[in-house]
Amino acid sequence: MVHLDTADYVRHLRTESRRFRDVLASCPPGARIPGCPGWNASDLLWHLAEVQWFWAKTVRTRPDAPGKDDEGPSRPTSYDGLLAAFDDWSGELATHLGSADPSEKAWTWAEDQTVGFIHRRQAHEALIHRLDAEQAAGSVTPFDPLLAADGVLECLEVMFGGCPPWGEFHGLPHHVRLDLRDVGESLWVQIGRFTGTNPEDDVHHDEDDIHVVADPGVEPDACVSGPAGAVDAWLWRRGDDSEIHVTGDKAVYDHFRLAVNHPIT
Numbered sequence: 001m002v003h004l005d006t007a008d009y010v011r012h013l014r015t016e017s018r019r020f021r022d023v024l025a026s027c028p029p030g031a032r033i034p035g036c037p038g039w040n041a042s043d044l045l046w047h048l049a050e051v052q053w054f055w056a057k058t059v060r061t062r063p064d065a066p067g068k069d070d071e072g073p074s075r076p077t078s079y080d081g082l083l084a085a086f087d088d089w090s091g092e093l094a095t096h097l098g099s100a101d102p103s104e105k106a107w108t109w110a111e112d113q114t115v116g117f118i119h120r121r122q123a124h125e126a127l128i129h130r131l132d133a134e135q136a137a138g139s140v141t142p143f144d145p146l147l148a149a150d151g152v153l154e155c156l157e158v159m160f161g162g163c164p165p166w167g168e169f170h171g172l173p174h175h176v177r178l179d180l181r182d183v184g185e186s187l188w189v190q191i192g193r194f195t196g197t198n199p200e201d202d203v204h205h206d207e208d209d210i211h212v213v214a215d216p217g218v219e220p221d222a223c224v225s226g227p228a229g230a231v232d233a234w235l236w237r238r239g240d241d242s243e244i245h246v247t248g249d250k251a252v253y254d255h256f257r258l259a260v261n262h263p264i265t
Helices: 006-025 041-061 079-099 115-137 145-160 228-235 250-260
Strands: 167-180 185-198 203-213 222-226 245-248
Touching: 006 041, 006 079, 006 115, 006 145, 041 079, 041 115, 079 115, 115 145, 145 167, 145 185, 145 203, 145 228, 145 250, 167 203, 167 228, 167 250, 185 250, 203 250, 222 228, 222 250, 245 250
Parallel strands: 167 222
Antiparallel strands: 167 185, 185 203, 222 245
16 A cells, blocks of 8 residues: 655645634634643644644744744644644645645654655545544545545554554464445554663553554454444544444454553544
């Protein structure tokens, strides 16, 4: 399964950001966000505005790392002010990413230290928060299937399956295959455990984990199938399993589910 083209990521970033903005413009500021407990529409709007401000600045200035003393923007006090800030910073991010070479070096929080990581991550950031906005407003629309399929891969290999340099993945001889029926794609993950001690806070981790792998040429121990959009939303805890079909070894599936059943915003 291949990633989308850079131009597609930028196009989706613009489209999903615009939909996000349009939905929230007509949503009560105090509307609750089901996928982000404790947030309302104002909080969601500020979150994505601030995220897009940060990454626009990162692409523009290319720091070696974010400065610990760098001050972010001040949060506007009015809902109209939040919308205006979002318009400015979202436009800046799309403009900077639209002219940036994805192979160029740029700081990110991931192992991939290129602008291309930001292209991809920000398209999916906008997609998932667009869904958050729609769920708050009660007007959910479908995901683009190819973007959603890429989102499933990104979620599994980066958001859940990424291994920091201070840790190690210990694979077990068990695999789960995810079949994205509407796009005719399948993804494989190996289940196992992650261990390591984070040098920043000296916290030791020993927990269920997964790792995206190539087709191992064996029968999967468990299989998860559904439309790409439903699987993407389900992995992000923004959707239920009504369109998800699971077969195979329940213990292997339960291990997989524990490894990916964490809240992410």
